[in-house]
Amino acid sequence: MKKRWSWNLRILGLSEVCKVSSVNRFIQFNNETINAKHMIQLEQLARALSRSPYLTLTVRKLMEFRPKEGAISISHFWKHRDSDIEKKGQLSDLYLLTAGFWRYFDLSAWNRYKEEVNHLPIREFALQLAMSAEEFRLSNLIRHQRPGTETAFVVREDVYSIFHEQQMTVNFNKGFISDSLFSFLYIALRKGSHITLLVDEYPIYFKRILSKWQFVFDSKSTADSCQICLDILYALEEELTKDLTHTFVSLHENLQETVYEDKNKRQIEQENSDNSPSSESIEEMFRTWHRENKKQQGPHLEFELTKGNKGKINDGRIEEGDESNEIDNEGTGTSTSNKKSKQLGEVNGKTDKKRTKQSGERFGDEHQNVTFEEKKINLRTDSNVKENIGIIRLQQKPLVKAFTKEIRKRIDQKQESKRTRLSKGRLTPNLTSLITDQRPKPFYKKNNPSLPMDAVFGLLVDSSASMIDKMEETKKAVLLFHDVLRNLGIRHDIVSYFEDAYEASENEQPNTFLFCHQVEDGVKDHSEAIFSLDAHEDNRDGLAIRWMAERLYSRSEKHKFILFFSDGEPSAYGYAANGIIDTAEAVIEVEKKGIHILHLFLSSEEPVEEQLQLFQMMFGSKTATAKNVDEFTTQTLRLLRRMLYLVVK
Numbered sequence: 001m002k003k004r005w006s007w008n009l010r011i012l013g014l015s016e017v018c019k020v021s022s023v024n025r026f027i028q029f030n031n032e033t034i035n036a037k038h039m040i041q042l043e044q045l046a047r048a049l050s051r052s053p054y055l056t057l058t059v060r061k062l063m064e065f066r067p068k069e070g071a072i073s074i075s076h077f078w079k080h081r082d083s084d085i086e087k088k089g090q091l092s093d094l095y096l097l098t099a100g101f102w103r104y105f106d107l108s109a110w111n112r113y114k115e116e117v118n119h120l121p122i123r124e125f126a127l128q129l130a131m132s133a134e135e136f137r138l139s140n141l142i143r144h145q146r147p148g149t150e151t152a153f154v155v156r157e158d159v160y161s162i163f164h165e166q167q168m169t170v171n172f173n174k175g176f177i178s179d180s181l182f183s184f185l186y187i188a189l190r191k192g193s194h195i196t197l198l199v200d201e202y203p204i205y206f207k208r209i210l211s212k213w214q215f216v217f218d219s220k221s222t223a224d225s226c227q228i229c230l231d232i233l234y235a236l237e238e239e240l241t242k243d244l245t246h247t248f249v250s251l252h253e254n255l256q257e258t259v260y261e262d263k264n265k266r267q268i269e270q271e272n273s274d275n276s277p278s279s280e281s282i283e284e285m286f287r288t289w290h291r292e293n294k295k296q297q298g299p300h301l302e303f304e305l306t307k308g309n310k311g312k313i314n315d316g317r318i319e320e321g322d323e324s325n326e327i328d329n330e331g332t333g334t335s336t337s338n339k340k341s342k343q344l345g346e347v348n349g350k351t352d353k354k355r356t357k358q359s360g361e362r363f364g365d366e367h368q369n370v371t372f373e374e375k376k377i378n379l380r381t382d383s384n385v386k387e388n389i390g391i392i393r394l395q396q397k398p399l400v401k402a403f404t405k406e407i408r409k410r411i412d413q414k415q416e417s418k419r420t421r422l423s424k425g426r427l428t429p430n431l432t433s434l435i436t437d438q439r440p441k442p443f444y445k446k447n448n449p450s451l452p453m454d455a456v457f458g459l460l461v462d463s464s465a466s467m468i469d470k471m472e473e474t475k476k477a478v479l480l481f482h483d484v485l486r487n488l489g490i491r492h493d494i495v496s497y498f499e500d501a502y503e504a505s506e507n508e509q510p511n512t513f514l515f516c517h518q519v520e521d522g523v524k525d526h527s528e529a530i531f532s533l534d535a536h537e538d539n540r541d542g543l544a545i546r547w548m549a550e551r552l553y554s555r556s557e558k559h560k561f562i563l564f565f566s567d568g569e570p571s572a573y574g575y576a577a578n579g580i581i582d583t584a585e586a587v588i589e590v591e592k593k594g595i596h597i598l599h600l601f602l603s604s605e606e607p608v609e610e611q612l613q614l615f616q617m618m619f620g621s622k623t624a625t626a627k628n629v630d631e632f633t634t635q636t637l638r639l640l641r642r643m644l645y646l647v648v649k
Helices: 002-012 014-018 036-050 083-104 107-117 123-145 147-174 177-190 204-208 210-218 222-235 253-257 265-271 282-294 339-348 385-416 465-469 471-488 541-553 579-592 609-619 629-648
Strands: 056-060 064-066 071-075 370-376 418-422 443-446 455-462 491-499 509-517 559-566 596-602 623-626
Touching: 036 056, 036 083, 036 579, 036 609, 064 253, 071 083, 083 123, 083 147, 083 282, 107 123, 107 222, 123 147, 123 177, 123 210, 123 222, 147 177, 177 210, 204 210, 210 222, 370 541, 385 471, 385 629, 455 471, 455 541, 455 629, 465 471, 471 491, 471 509, 471 559, 471 629, 491 541, 509 541, 541 559, 541 579, 559 629, 579 596, 579 609, 596 609, 596 629, 609 623, 623 629
Parallel strands: 056 071, 370 509, 455 491, 455 559, 559 596, 596 623
Antiparallel strands: 064 071, 418 443, 491 509
């Protein structure tokens, strides 16, 4: 939705967009949201079972391995079912991928099998059949090793058996014989007694190959499963000529994209006498991709992984310099100038380029290509700004005064309170307890004096395009936050963040953090900077939370808080699919560092149930909702009270 707004801003102009009364960012065409916390739990389980901390988890149409991305995918097949079936089905996918195929699938045997079936007209049937046989073998192996997985696999077999029973009949009636046979063989392994009652309704060779297919029960390795499938394929050579129409299994598709099938493989084997054997398991293949491709990026460390120690790279990358050569690439960077050049720059005018920083892996895998700029917000030149600020402050003065008085009173109570009835300490003036009590404790102690407000705050303001109809009320809430903390002498950041949707590309996603107020500014008044806030394009929330946490973590204050204003889900270039999960992960990471985070959902209308569930998934119980623009300031005050009570309790 935000991307559409970005295009609207470009085509129609900001003034035209302002005419729209509200922006509903939660139009859900399929009424479906991601359960972020559940996905994080599954991902953590996948990393634990595979013993691979770099592994990531996604949801795709079918189960997949994606070694280049260091990712595995569970199937979308389990969506839109009962909650219990969905969870157990997803778990069964996870068990098969990380506790089965991960270590016990033999890539060498698989590659030999592929060479055998590549020339067949039913090649895809052959590949998917072997994967189905391996799924059966590995599911039994996992059940034996981990009895706790039994219930998940029972659910899996029941649901898939019903699915294949339907597909077997439908595809046979449509003339898709290969598809019908695949479903027939799947059911035969799980419901053997049931399938014998149906076999008379199908071609005679269906029954004939059952005698070969039953050997899958005795399969002990990938090579055994592949040999059984080869025997079946040779038996079907004259019977089956048309390949599969549908895709039932896609586990094998990305296994052919490994580094071991490089186009220069034969040349490498001839040039390098110290050949090492190819990886035998998917686990080793993933680790090779992760170790070599992810850690050795860039031309300065570019090697072909299977090249070995003695090979040469003959791609023209290394050559003698020549002035006549054309420019292939251009690069930009930053450097620090000396005092003299700075003085010259000041004399001549403006600086040459804006300074940007590279995110890299510092703020998470989703933001590796992010560049960001940190700068102070440009103040508006509108002559009415100061007058508007004065009017709003006059309206908010009773709230600010009452709130600061309440907090100061709690601080005073904490400082003046004392602990009585102690066995040692100062002697109390009232000594009647020496006579009246059997075991008198006439001593007391005063609480140690402490810094009244040993805290630092960071306020993040979502400045995406959808904030355009809420920005005026948001400024009032931010001003209230600023004035309360200034009156209490608490240092704080106020930062607006956004991503440039027009400049974002696959290789770079430029982000900007605009400071309205910085912790170094102390209690200075920056109300004019606050009222210079404006709506821009996209929002990358996980990045913003981690960035602010990094700033606060280095501070010496005992209590650290992040207050997060947003009006919807995260949305940026290549971030829409994983933005919710990444934001939820960022919240967990920040809280582990001892930084408290609270979220305020800014809505101009009554939020729907899906919206509330979404933010609860990302922020848990640390989220609050402003049901309309009039509640922005009151909800901000409520969240501030909740945070400051933690400091003075």
